[in-house]
Amino acid sequence: MRTNRLGAALAVALTVTCMSGALVSCGSDEPAESPEAAPATAAPQGPAKLTYWTWAPNMDKIVKVWNDANPDIQVTVSKQAGGDDAAAKYLTAAKAGNPPDLVQAEYQHLPSFIAADAVADLKTETAPIKGEFSEGLWNLVTLGTDAVYGIPQDSGPMMLFYRKDLFDKHGIEVPETWQEYAEAARTVRKKDPKAYLGTFSSKDPGAFTGLAQQAGAQWWSISGESWKVDVADEPTRKVADYWGGLVKEDAIDDVPYFTPEWNKALNDGRLLTWPSAVWAPGVLSSNAPKAKGKWAVAPLPQWNAGENFSGFWGGSSTAVSARTPHKAAAAKFATWLNTDPKAIDLLVKEAAIYPATTKAQSALGEAPEYFSNQPDFWQQAAAVSAGARGFTFGPNVGVTYNAFKDGFDKALQDGTPFSAAVQAMQDATVADMRKSGFQIAS
Amino acid sequence: MKRSARGAWPYLFLTPAIVLFTLFLAVPIAYTVYLAMRRTRVSGLGLGKGARREVFVGFDNFAAALADAELWQGWLRVLGYGALVLGVMLGLALLFALLLDSARVRLARFSRIAIFLPYAVPGVAATLLWGFLYLPSLSPIRAVLDVDYLGATTVTYSMANVAVWGGVGFNMLVLYTALRAIPRDLYEAARLDGASEVQIALRVKIPMLTPAIVLTTVFSIIATIQVFTEPTALRPLTNTISSTWSPLMKVYRDAFVTGDLYSAAATSIVIAAISLVLSFGFLRVVRDRAFREG
Numbered sequence: 208m209r210t211n212r213l214g215a216a217l218a219v220a221l222t223v224t225c226m227s228g229a230l231v232s233c234g235s236d237e238p239a240e241s242p243e244a245a246p247a248t249a250a251p252q253g254p255a256k257l258t259y260w261t262w263a264p265n266m267d268k269i270v271k272v273w274n275d276a277n278p279d280i281q282v283t284v285s286k287q288a289g290g291d292d293a294a295a296k297y298l299t300a301a302k303a304g305n306p307p308d309l310v311q312a313e314y315q316h317l318p319s320f321i322a323a324d325a326v327a328d329l330k331t332e333t334a335p336i337k338g339e340f341s342e343g344l345w346n347l348v349t350l351g352t353d354a355v356y357g358i359p360q361d362s363g364p365m366m367l368f369y370r371k372d373l374f375d376k377h378g379i380e381v382p383e384t385w386q387e388y389a390e391a392a393r394t395v396r397k398k399d400p401k402a403y404l405g406t407f408s409s410k411d412p413g414a415f416t417g418l419a420q421q422a423g424a425q426w427w428s429i430s431g432e433s434w435k436v437d438v439a440d441e442p443t444r445k446v447a448d449y450w451g452g453l454v455k456e457d458a459i460d461d462v463p464y465f466t467p468e469w470n471k472a473l474n475d476g477r478l479l480t481w482p483s484a485v486w487a488p489g490v491l492s493s494n495a496p497k498a499k500g501k502w503a504v505a506p507l508p509q510w511n512a513g514e515n516f517s518g519f520w521g522g523s524s525t526a527v528s529a530r531t532p533h534k535a536a537a538a539k540f541a542t543w544l545n546t547d548p549k550a551i552d553l554l555v556k557e558a559a560i561y562p563a564t565t566k567a568q569s570a571l572g573e574a575p576e577y578f579s580n581q582p583d584f585w586q587q588a589a590a591v592s593a594g595a596r597g598f599t600f601g602p603n604v605g606v607t608y609n610a611f612k613d614g615f616d617k618a619l620q621d622g623t624p625f626s627a628a629v630q631a632m633q634d635a636t637v638a639d640m641r642k643s644g645f646q647i648a649s
Numbered sequence: 650m651k652r653s654a655r656g657a658w659p660y661l662f663l664t665p666a667i668v669l670f671t672l673f674l675a676v677p678i679a680y681t682v683y684l685a686m687r688r689t690r691v692s693g694l695g696l697g698k699g700a701r702r703e704v705f706v707g708f709d710n711f712a713a714a715l716a717d718a719e720l721w722q723g724w725l726r727v728l729g730y731g732a733l734v735l736g737v738m739l740g741l742a743l744l745f746a747l748l749l750d751s752a753r754v755r756l757a758r759f760s761r762i763a764i765f766l767p768y769a770v771p772g773v774a775a776t777l778l779w780g781f782l783y784l785p786s787l788s789p790i791r792a793v794l795d796v797d798y799l800g801a802t803t804v805t806y807s808m809a810n811v812a813v814w815g816g817v818g819f820n821m822l823v824l825y826t827a828l829r830a831i832p833r834d835l836y837e838a839a840r841l842d843g844a845s846e847v848q849i850a851l852r853v854k855i856p857m858l859t860p861a862i863v864l865t866t867v868f869s870i871i872a873t874i875q876v877f878t879e880p881t882a883l884r885p886l887t888n889t890i891s892s893t894w895s896p897l898m899k900v901y902r903d904a905f906v907t908g909d910l911y912s913a914a915a916t917s918i919v920i921a922a923i924s925l926v927l928s929f930g931f932l933r934v935v936r937d938r939a940f941r942e943g
Contacts, residue, residue: 295905302910319908322695352696409888432693466886471786488867602695606907609892620801641908644691 255533255539257282258299261311263287263360265557265603271551280453280536287311291605294319301325301528308531309541312357313523314347315608318427321356322602325355326526328354332538336546341562343597350526350599351429357524358545359563360554363484364419364588364595365517368491370479371503371580379479381505385449388480388508392458395479402477403460407450409615410463412608413520418482419443420518420597422510427601433646438607439633444626445510451625460485461619468501470494482507484520485561485588489621500580506591517595520564561588569593603639610635651811684914685710710915719893720916724923726805727895731873733809734816739865741813742820743858747850749821750828761825765818772815772878779811780886798886808879816872827861828854863935867928874924881884896920 294316300306348357382388392404422442453459473495525541574584613626783798876899884890893899904913
């Protein structure tokens, strides 16, 4: 299913599948070694039956561990396709009045859920676990308000994945700044006209968002009772024009990620880097199996030498439906799933996620199999994660991301500047928010 | 007494149909109309309880849909695409039907099934399959004819090709069945008058086929107006198809990508109205000719 975009029934489904860190299917099949989970305290409201929409692989196995230990709260996993479609499906179900009790919510979609009044405030239930997460991640589930709308499950700090063997062959140093990355891109074109250092994908707004975050973008923010929308801010324009320039001079390819073309280029060694998130090993192992052991990881190139910034591509939280009759039970399960050491251990092993709790991030040991040549993989990830900065997502990310795809498709096709596409994103976002009546600060 | 009892019977028999029609057609249509006249209004940040409510906006959504330049550009694209698909698909279907019907054809059964088979492949699968054939680094056909099948102008032809490939079989079958229903003695009479096979086809078969041709054309017009599968499934592979390439794609985008069910409802009613006008308009134009004797 992950092999390429065409694999899914509607290719759209996968587009964003890959934006979510939870998705990476390199889950090993080791059985759970600890059958007992958090002890069940007597639930006063009697046995609660909960449904949970998620697309994390093997979640049913993890939930079984909970169900065996908690006869009072029985959770049923309903496997979803993931991505934007899953968010749309949840919003539709919420509007129709029959949403699941629990839902996996990507950080960028959570504000849409909140705006649709589809997720419950878990402030009191989550008070004890707040400290287990970094402030940046916690902000993504509170939007900087007093309410808590979900419990962080995984995160996707971005790193630079590169073909170590081909870098050595061409005598290219691992770029530490984007300036060096551009130089390396030109070098690759000279040394091997068939290969590219990387590609710019007009189909993956999540990746672009992460790169903009790294540069310091703040697309949305809340001040008082109004939204501030600044998608076309200076850092974002800088990132857009940087990639636009490289594509224009043909130093960088424009094949979208997760397409059969991209898979083939990865497999044939015609793409030397992929600025991606911590969940990339799962994608690479299924989409480019031939290159196993040839990839290595480094921090993202920086805009200014000596900095240590990154952004997020993907990551999700567990949210509780606003309509569930079993809010307390649902919150209890969500808390266990995302903070209990045994549950996190299972999430890492079975669902191959990069956990959200600070403690679990630093406790990761063995590198992913695909990166067995890089024993310090998780240490690298933790170092990058520390410098990763995100921003508050707005209530209509769907509009913004759709405008990204249409805008950058057009820019690539017509050869127009990328910053114009960024402006189109800003305009579409603001127009949509105005139409709905959101208060916007100018 | 007796009369009224008998009068109730037809309604009793009709009940299942009426119930199903109401539940699955009338109610959804009514709900669409209802949605199309509403909109959410957000106050302040739009977060939390009660910040978002639904209000009645009358025909605002319709006005916005009609004034939307993107939608009309979509119509233009679909018009070009539709002319292409309709012409080629129905032309081929007619040709194949006539060939299969001619007495001299060999392997008629096999050919019939072979031509029909693509219709059995679901649209999404067919488009993905063709998508692979179009992609530069994977395509075997590019070795033969090296063009960018997913370029700005070629992509319409590539999509039309998928639709034609999938649609010829069905239309051919309709036409072929109609052909088989024509009394054979007409052909014999024509032959006695000295008509060749080609003349029989042009002068006897096609005129007799007109009602079936009209039928397939109307079906195809409706299907083309609703084109969605091909561009949606090809979109991830190319940057030449926007999210509003066809009117129905815009409805999908509004409803499920940008979460505006109300605009989507209004736009879909506009699309339904245009489909109605186009198919009835076509029927009106050809009715006198096609059904003169009937």
